[in-house]
Amino acid sequence: MAALSVQHGAAARMLSAASVVLLDFDGPICSVFASLTAVGVAEDLRGRLARAGADLPPDLAGMDDPHLLLRRLPGALLSRGASDGEIRLLTRQFHDWLSGAERMAVKSARATPGASEAISGLIALGKTVRIVSNNAAAAIVDYLCRDGVKVGAIQAEQVFGRPDDPHLMKPNPHLLLEALKSLGPLGDAGHCVFIGDAPSDVSAAAEAGVKFIGFTGGAEARQKRLLDAGADPEALIQGWSDLGDLSLLV
Known part of the structure; x- marks a missing residue:
């Protein structure tokens, strides 16, 4: 050096x-996310949330930062009338889905x-x-x-x-x-x-x-x-x- x-x-x-x-x-x-892009991961995770029944507000529905999406998810779900149990479950699922995507991403x-x-x-x-x-x-x-x-x-x-x-x-x-x-x-x-x-x-x-x-x-x-x-x-x-x-x- x-x-x-x-x-x-x-x-x-x-x-x-x-x-x-x-x-x-x-x-x-x-x-x-050199190969598996953060934008692609966020899109996949938003799709999983939708299939799990999550009602996302417009500002989260197009968000392409998976970490920011996770940070804002509990408040967004609360604002859409989700129960405490639903918020905990969906947040935990998102956390686990994101962890799986990150473990896949670090391979490359x-x-x-x-x-x-x-x-x-x-x-x-x-x-x-x-x-x-x-x-x-x-x-x-x-x-x-x-x-x-x-x-x-x-x-x-x-x-x-x-x-x-x-x-x-x-x-x-x-x-x-x-x-x-x-x-x-x-x-x-x-x-x-x-x-x-x-x-x-x-x-x-x-x-x-x-x-x-x-x-x-x-x-x-x-x-x-x-x-x-x-x-x-x-x-x-x-x-x-x-x-x-x-x-x-x-």
Whole structure:
């Protein structure tokens, strides 16, 4: 890797000061829906909901983000007069359907260039690394165990995936706080940085009181969304190579 770029000094300073690094999964580590698209998954799941008798309002009927659809599903069903039991059942079914789709998708997920080397480098520097994601934990573990995939020797117990209650998904800080809580005295939010690629990640980091590095993947639209959500423009990286030689962080 090349020496650290001054352009990304804010991100480097955050990583240097942090003892704990939290990572989103889809984006910083891999592209989950590289082959099985999120739009296609959302369309399939909407169809399943319809066949299960769900009455979706127009704003959800055309939604192509499966995670956002899950987060909004309980409230949408309530607004259409569904009973508490129906809401619980349909939300649980949707959660399970989405988990199955994610486990299928990670079989062909595309690794983010430099992710494995960067995570291994952070661990070698003594950083504690955890994954916090709105993706299902089972899908993340499947990816980590996939033939040919090496992601900094991260183990299943270091993965904090989608909670059963969709209200606790990011932008709620629940996953970040749970990851920090699991570390005991080491889980100090003031010494933690979260690397994510979505506006919900920006909000979750702010609510949890941790610093945030935005991972744009080189996409201008994603960069704009992160900036609009309040990300520090000096703490955005296009990819892992922007951080240069991680040994220079010490």
